[in-house]
Amino acid sequence: MPESDYPDIRELHLFSDMADEHFLSLMRGAYVQNFPPQIELITEGDPSDFLHIILSGSVDLFSTWNGRETSMATVRPISTFILAATVKDAPYLMSAQTLEKSRIALIPSQDVRAVFDADGNFARAIVTELAQCYRSVVKVQKDLKLRTSLERLANYLLRKQKNAGGAAEFDLDYEKKRLASVLGMTPENLSRAFKGLQPYGVSVNGARVRIGDQEDLERFAKPNPLIDDFTT
Amino acid sequence: MPESDYPDIRELHLFSDMADEHFLSLMRGAYVQNFPPQIELITEGDPSDFLHIILSGSVDLFSTWNGRETSMATVRPISTFILAATVKDAPYLMSAQTLEKSRIALIPSQDVRAVFDADGNFARAIVTELAQCYRSVVKVQKDLKLRTSLERLANYLLRKQKNAGGAAEFDLDYEKKRLASVLGMTPENLSRAFKGLQPYGVSVNGARVRIGDQEDLERFAKPNPLIDDFTT
DNA sequence: CGCTATGTTGATCCATATCAATAAGTGTGG
DNA sequence: CCACACTTATTGATATGGATCAACATAGCG
Numbered sequence: 001m002p003e004s005d006y007p008d009i010r011e012l013h014l015f016s017d018m019a020d021e022h023f024l025s026l027m028r029g030a031y032v033q034n035f036p037p038q039i040e041l042i043t044e045g046d047p048s049d050f051l052h053i054i055l056s057g058s059v060d061l062f063s064t065w066n067g068r069e070t071s072m073a074t075v076r077p078i079s080t081f082i083l084a085a086t087v088k089d090a091p092y093l094m095s096a097q098t099l100e101k102s103r104i105a106l107i108p109s110q111d112v113r114a115v116f117d118a119d120g121n122f123a124r125a126i127v128t129e130l131a132q133c134y135r136s137v138v139k140v141q142k143d144l145k146l147r148t149s150l151e152r153l154a155n156y157l158l159r160k161q162k163n164a165g166g167a168a169e170f171d172l173d174y175e176k177k178r179l180a181s182v183l184g185m186t187p188e189n190l191s192r193a194f195k196g197l198q199p200y201g202v203s204v205n206g207a208r209v210r211i212g213d214q215e216d217l218e219r220f221a222k223p224n225p226l227i228d229d230f231t232t
Numbered sequence: 233m234p235e236s237d238y239p240d241i242r243e244l245h246l247f248s249d250m251a252d253e254h255f256l257s258l259m260r261g262a263y264v265q266n267f268p269p270q271i272e273l274i275t276e277g278d279p280s281d282f283l284h285i286i287l288s289g290s291v292d293l294f295s296t297w298n299g300r301e302t303s304m305a306t307v308r309p310i311s312t313f314i315l316a317a318t319v320k321d322a323p324y325l326m327s328a329q330t331l332e333k334s335r336i337a338l339i340p341s342q343d344v345r346a347v348f349d350a351d352g353n354f355a356r357a358i359v360t361e362l363a364q365c366y367r368s369v370v371k372v373q374k375d376l377k378l379r380t381s382l383e384r385l386a387n388y389l390l391r392k393q394k395n396a397g398g399a400a401e402f403d404l405d406y407e408k409k410r411l412a413s414v415l416g417m418t419p420e421n422l423s424r425a426f427k428g429l430q431p432y433g434v435s436v437n438g439a440r441v442r443i444g445d446q447e448d449l450e451r452f453a454k455p456n457p458l459i460d461d462f463t464t
Numbered sequence: 465c466g467c468t469a470t471g472t473t474g475a476t477c478c479a480t481a482t483c484a485a486t487a488a489g490t491g492t493g494g
Numbered sequence: 495c496c497a498c499a500c501t502t503a504t505t506g507a508t509a510t511g512g513a514t515c516a517a518c519a520t521a522g523c524g
Contacts, residue, residue, distance in 0.1 A: 044458055045457075045458055063374045063377075063378065063458075064378075065374065065378040065379065065454070065456055065459060066378070066379075066454050068378050069378075070374070070377040070378055072370070072373065072374070072377075083363075084362075084363040084366045084367050084370075085363075085367075087359050087360070087363045088360065088363045088364065088367070090367070090464050091458065091464060093367055093370050093371065093374070093458055094370070116356070116359070117352070117356070120349070120352060120355065123352065123355040123356065123359065124348070124349070124355065126359055127319050127348070127355065127358055127359055127362060128319070128320065130316075130359060130362040130363055130366055131315075131316040131317075131319045131320045131362055132320065133366050134316045134362055134365050134366040134369060135316050135317075135320070135322070135325055137366060137369040137370055137373060138304070138316075138325050138326065138369055139325065140373060141304065141369060141372060141373055141376070142295045142297065142302070142304070142325070144373070144376050144377070144416075145295075145302040145304075145376070145416050146295065146296070146297040146298070146300050146301075146302055147297065147298075148479070148480095149479080149480075150479090175502070175503090176502080176503065177501095177502065177503080184376075184377050185480075185481090186480075186481060186482080187502080187503070187504090188480090188481075188482080188483095188503090188504080188505085189479085189480055189481075190503095191503065191504055191505080192480090192504090192505090206488095206489085206503095222297070222298050224297055225277075226276055226277055226295075226323065226325055227297060232322050232323060380511070380512090381511080381512070382511090407470070407471090408470080408471065409469090409470065409471080417512070417513090418512075418513060418514080419470080419471070419472090420471090420472080420473085420512090420513075420514080420515095421511085421512055421513070422471095423471065423472055423473080424472090424473085424512090427472095438471095438520095438521085465524100466523105466524095467522100467523085467524085468521100468522090468523085468524100469520100469521085469522080469523095470519100470520080470521075470522090471518100471519080471520070471521085472517100472518080472519070472520085473516100473517085473518080473519095474515105474516085474517085474518100475514100475515085475516085475517105476513100476514080476515080476516100477512105477513080477514070477515095478511105478512090478513070478514085479510100479511090479512080479513085480509105480510085480511080480512095481508100481509080481510075481511085482507100482508080482509070482510090483506105483507085483508080483509090484505100484506085484507080484508100485504100485505085485506085485507105486503100486504080486505080486506100487502100487503080487504070487505090488501105488502080488503070488504085489500100489501080489502070489503085490499100490500085490501075490502090491498105491499090491500085491501095492497100492498085492499085492500100493496105493497095493498090493499105494495105494496090494497085494498100
């Protein structure tokens with residue numbers, strides 16, 4: 001891996017507190033690759049040989065069963081994915097494919113496990129990261145089980161708006177087909193759901209979304225920090 | 233906490249490898265309580281002051297939003313729950329209530345975090361446990377998004393059968409109302425789903441389930457290790 | 465033994481999926 | 495740069511899974 005990539009990775013919570021020596025040992029065994037769009041990086045069920053770190057681009061995590069497919073999450077720089085499989089030395093539960101041209105670092109899983117044993121700060125960082133991942137999935141499960149698709153979309157838009165700085169207008173960051181799958185619905189239903197939010201001041205034009213009256217939408221969506229906050 | 237409870241707890245993966253000194257320090261700060269059925273032990277949103285360990289009985293983890301409620305999981309002895317909130321020092325994402333008379337140990341969260349820093353084996357055990365929890369929730373999410381309720385029930389029954397030792401008959405281990413909620417459906421729908429599985433050899437009488445032809449049911453259910461295996 | 469909660473069944477309604485057709489983008493090669 | 499092909503998005507019509515409402519049965523439990 002080119003040393004120019006080190007600083008970006010070092011800044012991740014996961015690596016920021018570990019000893020230089022250990023960090024460098026991980027980096028020396030790692031390599032970086034550029035992938036074109038739509039490349040399947042990993043397939044669910046495969047052994048987890050590498051911890052992946054996305055440096056640029058974006059990656060879709062998805063799962064399949066019996067001919068059906070669903071998007072589980074989207075990963076964006078700079079972050080790791082499939083940490084749980086790596087530390088458990090267990091098969092991947094999700095597949096991953098690049099959505100666009102992406103630069104991805106690969107650290108051999110056994111190196112991660114070895115350094116984990118040697119570096120307390122790294123171990124602690126892994127715990128924090130895993131706890132975060134776990135809590136995120138629990139929130140998604142609550143979203144899926146407690147809300148209708150219209151409510152999920154409304155809350156999704158409010159979350160997006162929030163991390164777009166609260167602007168009334170912002171762009172969806174991936175295609176609607178994928179958004180539909182992430183939210184657990186069909187593209188047709190998503191299309192109608194956007195219509196269904198018009199009475200609450202939501203309008204869409206291509207990827208551009210406008211939230212005309214945030215409070216009105218919130219009255220409908222009833223966002224809840226225990227489902228919608230990504231920081232807690 | 234009475235010392236007689238120590239051995240059971242010590243056997244948990246989470247505590248089995250840590251130094252005696254640290255284990256005892258955790259136990260000294262902990263206490264054990266007997267709760268009657270239907271007691272709400274924790275409420276989602278509350279600060280996570282204690283790591284809970286269920287010693288006997290059973291506990292339902294559930295969440296609510298906007299007047300709706302759903303069962304997220306059931307915890308049985310001997311295991312911990314709400315580990316992620318404890319290590320992150322973040323609010324509980326789920327509420328917990330006893331389903332029956334239950335004996336529960338409470339370890340102050342700050343003790344857990346302190347010992348975590350001091351004991352590498354404990355840290356490693358926490359990582360493994362968290363990774364396991366994470367992967368379980370991912371499996372549930374796949375189950376919810378990729379399968380119909382009939383398919384979820386069929387696979388649930390096959391899993392139960394498996395850990396009942398493969399017997400053709402076994403008992404559901406909680407009331408159908410709760411099972412319905414766990415599987416993400418209404419009690420009425422569960423009742424009909426059991427009927428819907430009759431053509432595949434499933435019959436029910438109260439809590440007693442009989443799987444007449446496992447292979448036939450499997451042909452319908454299409455169980456998948458990446459969703460239904462709890463060990464991987 | 466009755467009371468209350470749970471489970472079943474039926475009728476109906478609603479949300480969402482599916483199927484089909486069209487429109488609008490998007491990228492590619494001439 | 496345009497024309498074509500192909501994917502994505504929208505819209506409508508319809509089907510269906512599942513929820514809701516209501517009535518009744520049943521099982522625990524005091």
